[in-house]
Amino acid sequence: MALFTLNINGKTQEVDVDSNTPILWVLRDHLDLVGTKFGCGIAQCGACTIHLDGNAVRSCQLPVSAVGSSVITTIEGLSENGNHPVQEAWLEHDVPQCGYCQAGQIMTAAAFLKNNPNPTEEEIENAMNGNICRCGTYTRIKAAVQTASQKL
Amino acid sequence: MTTVNTKLDRRSFLKVSALAGGGMMLSFSWLAGCKPTPEEELGLPKEWFELNSYIKIGENGAVTLYSPNPEFGSNVKTSMPMILAEELDTDWKNVFVEQADFYPERFDRQFTGGSQGIRMGWRPMRTAGATARALLVNAAAQTWNVPSTEITTSAGILEHKASGKKAHYGEMASLAATLEVPEEVQLKDVNDFKIIGNSKKNVDGENIVTGKPLFALDHRVEGMKYAAIVHPPAFGMRLKSFDKNSVSGMHGILDVFPISVFKDDYTRNSFDTTTFPEIVAIVGNSTWEVMQAKKSLKVEWENAPETSFQMAGWGGNTSSVSIPAGLENSSVHKARMAEYSQKPGTILRRDGDPEGAFKKAAKVIERTYSAPFLAHNTMEPMNCFADVKGDKAVIYGPTQAPEFIMGTLVQALGIPRENIQINLARMGGGFGRRAYSHHLVEAALISQKIQAPVSMVYTREDDMSAGVYRPAYSATYRAAMDENNNLLALHVKAGGIPESPIHANRFPAGAIDNYLAESWDIPSNITIGAFRAPRSNFIAGAEQSFLDELAEAMGKDPIEFRLELLKRAETNPVGENNDYLPQRYASVLELVREKSNWNSPQPNVSRGVSAYFCHNSYVAEVVDTVIKNNQPVVESVYAAVDCGIVVNPDAARNMGEGAIVDGIGNAFFGELAFENGTPTKTNFDKYRMIRHKEAPKKIEVHFVDNGEEPTGLGEPLFPPVFAALANSLYKATGKRYYEQPFAPQLEMQNLKM
Numbered sequence: 001m002a003l004f005t006l007n008i009n010g011k012t013q014e015v016d017v018d019s020n021t022p023i024l025w026v027l028r029d030h031l032d033l034v035g036t037k038f039g040c041g042i043a044q045c046g047a048c049t050i051h052l053d054g055n056a057v058r059s060c061q062l063p064v065s066a067v068g069s070s071v072i073t074t075i076e077g078l079s080e081n082g083n084h085p086v087q088e089a090w091l092e093h094d095v096p097q098c099g100y101c102q103a104g105q106i107m108t109a110a111a112f113l114k115n116n117p118n119p120t121e122e123e124i125e126n127a128m129n130g131n132i133c134r135c136g137t138y139t140r141i142k143a144a145v146q147t148a149s150q151k152l
Numbered sequence: 153m154t155t156v157n158t159k160l161d162r163r164s165f166l167k168v169s170a171l172a173g174g175g176m177m178l179s180f181s182w183l184a185g186c187k188p189t190p191e192e193e194l195g196l197p198k199e200w201f202e203l204n205s206y207i208k209i210g211e212n213g214a215v216t217l218y219s220p221n222p223e224f225g226s227n228v229k230t231s232m233p234m235i236l237a238e239e240l241d242t243d244w245k246n247v248f249v250e251q252a253d254f255y256p257e258r259f260d261r262q263f264t265g266g267s268q269g270i271r272m273g274w275r276p277m278r279t280a281g282a283t284a285r286a287l288l289v290n291a292a293a294q295t296w297n298v299p300s301t302e303i304t305t306s307a308g309i310l311e312h313k314a315s316g317k318k319a320h321y322g323e324m325a326s327l328a329a330t331l332e333v334p335e336e337v338q339l340k341d342v343n344d345f346k347i348i349g350n351s352k353k354n355v356d357g358e359n360i361v362t363g364k365p366l367f368a369l370d371h372r373v374e375g376m377k378y379a380a381i382v383h384p385p386a387f388g389m390r391l392k393s394f395d396k397n398s399v400s401g402m403h404g405i406l407d408v409f410p411i412s413v414f415k416d417d418y419t420r421n422s423f424d425t426t427t428f429p430e431i432v433a434i435v436g437n438s439t440w441e442v443m444q445a446k447k448s449l450k451v452e453w454e455n456a457p458e459t460s461f462q463m464a465g466w467g468g469n470t471s472s473v474s475i476p477a478g479l480e481n482s483s484v485h486k487a488r489m490a491e492y493s494q495k496p497g498t499i500l501r502r503d504g505d506p507e508g509a510f511k512k513a514a515k516v517i518e519r520t521y522s523a524p525f526l527a528h529n530t531m532e533p534m535n536c537f538a539d540v541k542g543d544k545a546v547i548y549g550p551t552q553a554p555e556f557i558m559g560t561l562v563q564a565l566g567i568p569r570e571n572i573q574i575n576l577a578r579m580g581g582g583f584g585r586r587a588y589s590h591h592l593v594e595a596a597l598i599s600q601k602i603q604a605p606v607s608m609v610y611t612r613e614d615d616m617s618a619g620v621y622r623p624a625y626s627a628t629y630r631a632a633m634d635e636n637n638n639l640l641a642l643h644v645k646a647g648g649i650p651e652s653p654i655h656a657n658r659f660p661a662g663a664i665d666n667y668l669a670e671s672w673d674i675p676s677n678i679t680i681g682a683f684r685a686p687r688s689n690f691i692a693g694a695e696q697s698f699l700d701e702l703a704e705a706m707g708k709d710p711i712e713f714r715l716e717l718l719k720r721a722e723t724n725p726v727g728e729n730n731d732y733l734p735q736r737y738a739s740v741l742e743l744v745r746e747k748s749n750w751n752s753p754q755p756n757v758s759r760g761v762s763a764y765f766c767h768n769s770y771v772a773e774v775v776d777t778v779i780k781n782n783q784p785v786v787e788s789v790y791a792a793v794d795c796g797i798v799v800n801p802d803a804a805r806n807m808g809e810g811a812i813v814d815g816i817g818n819a820f821f822g823e824l825a826f827e828n829g830t831p832t833k834t835n836f837d838k839y840r841m842i843r844h845k846e847a848p849k850k851i852e853v854h855f856v857d858n859g860e861e862p863t864g865l866g867e868p869l870f871p872p873v874f875a876a877l878a879n880s881l882y883k884a885t886g887k888r889y890y891e892q893p894f895a896p897q898l899e900m901q902n903l904k905m
């Protein structure tokens with residue numbers, strides 16, 4: 001066990017956990033930030049996507065010891081009032097079915113659009129390809145990313 | 153307008169105010185998510201007045217509607233309250249929606265599955281809404297001293313035009329809650345619907361996109377522990393022993409013990425499917441710690457002998473079910489299915505003289521189709537929260553079927569039913585898998601053992617290798633034709649491991665003079681369960697691929713050919729028990745023909761069509777593929793759906809799009825195979841799921857507008873996709889696809905998948 005100081009959603013948080021613990025479980029079990037989801041545990045589904053210094057990463061494969069002073073953003077901290085353009089676009093297109101994958105999809109989309117605010121359809125598909133949606137909301141996700149890109 | 157008797161469904165309209173202040177109703181989920189929406193003007197009221205099980209109205213006019221059925225993504229949590237709101241005649245803006253807990257004394261049929269939520273809930277929801285409205289009208293009549301027949305309602309406002317009196321529902325709610333429930337109430341005319349048929353956003357949309365706790369796995373209480381499970385590595389194996397010491401020193405590990413879902417003398421119900429009734433539980437302080445211990449736990453497994461148990465049937469009959477011993481292999485499965493498809497099966501239906509027709513046929517076409525086991529792979533793995541202390545249990549679990557697991561909980565825990573509370577968590581997908589809720593029992597047993605609240609979670613590997621799969625299937629179709637390519641007879645023989653997919657009385661039965669349907673099955677210890685449109689999800693693909701090949705052999709347009717058969721079934725049906733309406737079937741084919749511009753196809757686009765009837769609904773689909781950079785790409789999918797009245801059209805389209813994506817994914821990639829009883833894939837690195845790049849570029853879902861009462865929607869769009877895709881790929885590549893998944897065969901044709 002070791003003490004880690006983390007910068008999450010603009011707040012400094014201390015946790016005392018095994019240094020191999022993936023950030024996913026630090027968020028969920030130790031900090032009650034349960035918006036980030038567990039889907040596969042092996043970086044294959046994207047349900048656990050968070051931002052590390054603004055880049056989308058798989059939190060299930062990111063040990064707490066590797067974070068250092070990097071800034072973590074989770075779905076809970078993506079915007080103050082749920083009004084990030086990507087979140088708004090998601091509501092406009094009423095994307096979710098079960099909803100379980102959607103935090104990960106939104107986090108991937110938000111990081112992607114920051115670097116590429118005017119993507120082609122193909123670029124959207126490539127960027128989102130690591131996020132599985134078992135309910136099959138892909139066409140709506142693509143439409144929502146396009147809508148968000150127009151607002152950014 | 154229709155008059156309905158409220159007595160028919162009395163329990164939903166009982167006055168339950170005695171329970172309203174205490175009891176199990178007011179659980180911790182109470183008003184969670186009751187954040188006013190942006191356009192929402194009304195805040196929470198000071199007091200709620202309960203008009204019936206489904207409806208409460210606050211003094212300020214705010215309305216709480218309870219959504220009775222578990223939500224797994226089909227959006228019933230929005231659409232069922234929409235039905236209530238319609239007949240209540242309230243303003244949707246003033247509505248708060250609450251997920252009801254499992255409470256059979258108050259709600260009917262709290263079950264999500266079989267695409268029956270809206271169909272079965274249609275009358276009860278409408279009656280509940282209309283009953284509450286009638287109480288409000290009567291309260292206003294009493295208050296204003298005018299006849300109730302002179303009072304009108306609109307968007308939550310009561311009005312007596314002659315005297316100019318007006319009040320909002322909240323002003324009459326406290327009196328309404330004390331009045332007698334009228335024996336008869338009037339339902340609206342379909343043409344007067346204002347909410348039904350007008351798309352409403354998902355009531356949980358904002359909670360989802362902001363990451364609010366909605367799922368059982370997100371539930372946290374003081375003193376809660378975490379648990380992982382370890383189950384046998386193969387079907388046909390069971391627990392022999394484990395060494396607690398192998399993990400007891402590990403940090404954060406509190407306890408390790410075996411649990412058993414069924415007591416020896418328990419009579420199971422048909423939803424009590426569980427592959428491994430005996431597993432090992434590891435309890436600790438965090439998920440990561442119990443998952444680490446899982447890897448280190450030393451366990452010995454042994455081959456399980458043949459077992460049998462008692463199972464209660466629907467009519468109260470109990471039968472004995474046997475599970476064979478042995479470690480099974482997919483290669484052996486395939487060989488046995490091939491053998492069974494050549495042997496005589498059980499005859500389910502015979503019309504005319506099929507054998508004679510085949511004898512005198514000038515030409516016989518025979519094709520065999522097959523599909524492997526599939527894992528449901530809900531995004532949220534099996535999990536459950538349970539808090540069992542003494543003789544009380546609270547379960548917060550992702551389940552489609554709380555009623556079916558209640559008895560299992562009672563026997564496993566030894567706690568009476570009235571002391572067990574099941575709260576319904578939003579599910580991260582169901583697809584049939586969570587109709588089998590052994591995970592609720594497992595979590596409850598773990599909590600009971602440690603006498604503390606616990607959150608139990610499967611790893612993805614546990615989930616994918618725990619069974620309750622879609623069965624493996626095979627179907628052989630034969631057609632007899634005369635020298636002029638007229639269809640003389642059709643023969644289908646289909647079976648599976650361990651159940652047959654056949655629906656003997658469905659189309660094209662009824663349209664062919666000489667028809668024979670045979671069935672077979674092969675027992676197995678690989679457990680199966682409902683998977684989005686059970687049986688139909690395979691047989692539709694086989695049947696509709698075969699019809700495509702027949703149309704081609706006859707030189708007919710595939711839509712025209714189906715319409716001809718349906719005309720025959722309509723005007724001069726063969727046999728008695730045909731379970732579809734040919735006209736409604738034909739109407740979706742006609743609609744998809746129009747919407748897809750079937751008769752003026754684009755160059756270089758390969759099109760396939762398919763149509764199917766299941767869950768009381770009719771669906772026709774056209775799939776367009778192109779080969780781009782040596783890769784098959786699904787450009788567009790057009791679906792025409794007859795599911796009667798559509799309550800929430802945009803959400804219905806979403807569900808339909810999802811079913812189409814699901815079907816294309818499983819047709820291309822879905823497969824679970826076994827070696828010595830062990831699944832060859834246990835996570836998404838090997839089990840290929842459809843992803844963004846493979847999804848259709850465009851999907852259009854069109855509904856037939858016929859004002860019929862609603863029928864199923866979540867499943868019916870799924871079965872026809874398989875054949876529409878196969879038929880379209882045939883046009884693109886010149887090869888027929890008989891075996892699912894298609895991707896390996898496409899790769900053998902040097903296409904990229």
Ligand code: FES
Pocket residue numbers: 037038039040041042043044045046047048049058059060061
């Ligand atoms: S849980 Fe991290 S990618 Fe699936």
Ligand code: FES
Pocket residue numbers: 096097098099100101102132133134135136137225531580581
């Ligand atoms: S919405 Fe259910 S997995 Fe994406």
